[in-house]
Amino acid sequence: MRLLNSSPNAPYSTLFHWLFAAAALVIVLGGLKAISHIVTPFLLAGFLAIICAPPLGWMQRRGVPGPLSVLLLFSVVGLTFFLLFLALKGAAESLASQAPVYQARLSGWFVELEAWAKTRGLPEEMLPTELPWPATATITWLAREIATGLGQFTASTLLVLLAFMFLLLEERTLSDKLSAAFPNRRRARVRARRFLRSVLRYLLIKTAASVATGLLVGIGLAAIGVDFAVLWGIVAGLLNFIPTIGSIIATVPAFAIALLGLGLTEAALVLALFVVVNQAIGSIIEPRLMGRSLGLSPVVVLVSLLLWGYVFGPVGMLLSIPLTMIAKIALDSSPETRWAGILLSDTAKRR
Template sequence: MRRSDATGGTGLSDSIQSRGSAVISFAAVIVIVYGLQMAKVVLVPFLIAAFLALITVRPMLWMQRHRVPAILGALIIVCAMMLVLFLVGAIVGTSVAEFTAALPSYQQRLDVIVQGILKFVAETLNSDESLQSLSDMIDPGWAMGLAASILNGLKDVLTNIFLIFFTIIFILLEASTVETKVEAAFGRSAHSLEAPRVFLSNLGRYLGIKTLVSMATGMTAGVLTWAIGLDFPLLWAMLAFLLNYVPTIGSIIAAVPAVLLALVQLGAPEATATVIGFVGINVLFGNFIEPRLMGYGVGISPLVVFIGLVLWGWVFGPVGMLLSVPLTMTLKLALESDERTRWMAILLGSERDAQYALMRRSARSHEPAGATGDRG
């Protein structure tokens, strides 16, 4: 009887301890996320630098293999990036300022058009209450305002441009030695470093392909809006380039302001042509070219991609939305590195990852009893 009571007491104690550990872990996650959100002014420039360095590390290593000194290679890459950024900033910056100044007048004209449409709908339904309720629900200028706020938010981030570029230089200088340092410091074998190495390679490949596809998307959108006769074609090209990094809804956010401006500035036929053009661009690049280049994709569930977009956007603002997929990939790798959290990484991953985990588990279960011990 006493033994039974002792066993029951131990089970109750383990249950309480398990629940307490879960509560502490959940509270720790909340504190960490809130801390990241509060520190975003400091963290965002370093995040941008880290991911830009991942894009450019392959050219850096290629130059080192061809006996180019590390400091010279880093300076060449950073100077090329600065030249491109300053040229684009000089061209697009004027368009952003002019668009922001003209935004109130565009919104007023858009309000008139929308109110006319709502009035027609209310007369058709013979209900003034429908007009009032629809008018309260619809804010026609939200998309234009959102586009302006995203561009202005990125402009604020770029005030730290020199900090970003200096950080990139130091990351590139350390790129060729970091693996040796980690192995010497922690005694990791080459096999144990394989997962981080593969992850960084996949992440760099993802960012490189995404950048090329985004550039092609932006240039095509710029040519489209210029051919239609829309104001600020360079602005729409830049917006399409940037928001192509945002999964799921980025292409929609990029298209809506251009379509609304076409409706206000040129009329319904041109707005329809803009819709068709943006749909064609997104189908071509998003459904055909990018999947072929990416292969198996990023290994993250589509639902997790969307949740990550919302979460990282809240934590880091517009930059968090642009980098939501790389940040979620990094979180997934961190969870995979610990046996206790690997189940969370599987839930974050794609169906292909889950099938691979099941295959590994099945293979282990069919191993002879002494196989695991002999291997160790």
């Protein structure tokens, strides 16, 4: 009798449950956006701490004292950040000084194309009087603003590095704290360790693949003779965290600079370089190292970019796929939520 009375209300209860969950998610995302200036440094520091956990453990197993090993990693990561931003700032300033040259070449191509079209009998009213690109001063101003913003961001990375150092100090005792806090929940601790291992494996492989992509692209572009090869290599490495879309975005500026500065042959070589590097690393090496499919649906990739970009800004767009992958790994680690992980995946295989 109770079953008969309760079953008609079951669909409404389920609908209310999902509406409540969606409302809670919107509130949480809105709160994160409001404090994004606080959360973003800790997100970056968290990713750095996860990636640096293996070398930290290796040094401690070799007898290096804990504080000293943390200080060494802090120095290495801080120096890497400093050199990275220094290279980006120098490339942006060089781009600002050479922007008028590239725009003048593009204008000359447009004049030649217009003259060729007139010789072929194309009516003048069908030809555009000017191309819809920004003025030279606008391009120069934008490049200088980027350089200035990078300099300001370099100062704000001190907070990221400090948070990174304290997270490394906390990592040494985290396992013992979890065991002491939850002594009777062994299954939960096993799931948590499995989840952390999966996250660590993904971030290590993805970071190594991104570094390799940036190095190969930068070296290849320098060999071809493309201007600002270091800048395009760094951009290619950073955007490698975003599957498919990132590699396309990274290819466009390097291809355009090669076309304007060198010629059609060199531009074709640049395009071939990006295709070979991204296919070799993204389609062959990464899947083999992962050991199993950790792909995301293309729709999920797009939604992740929009969602995390809205919440955390440009840094959120850069971290959108790692954040979504961590959520997917967390969903896959529990039988109760594995269905959601399958929906986020790019395959329909049940793991």
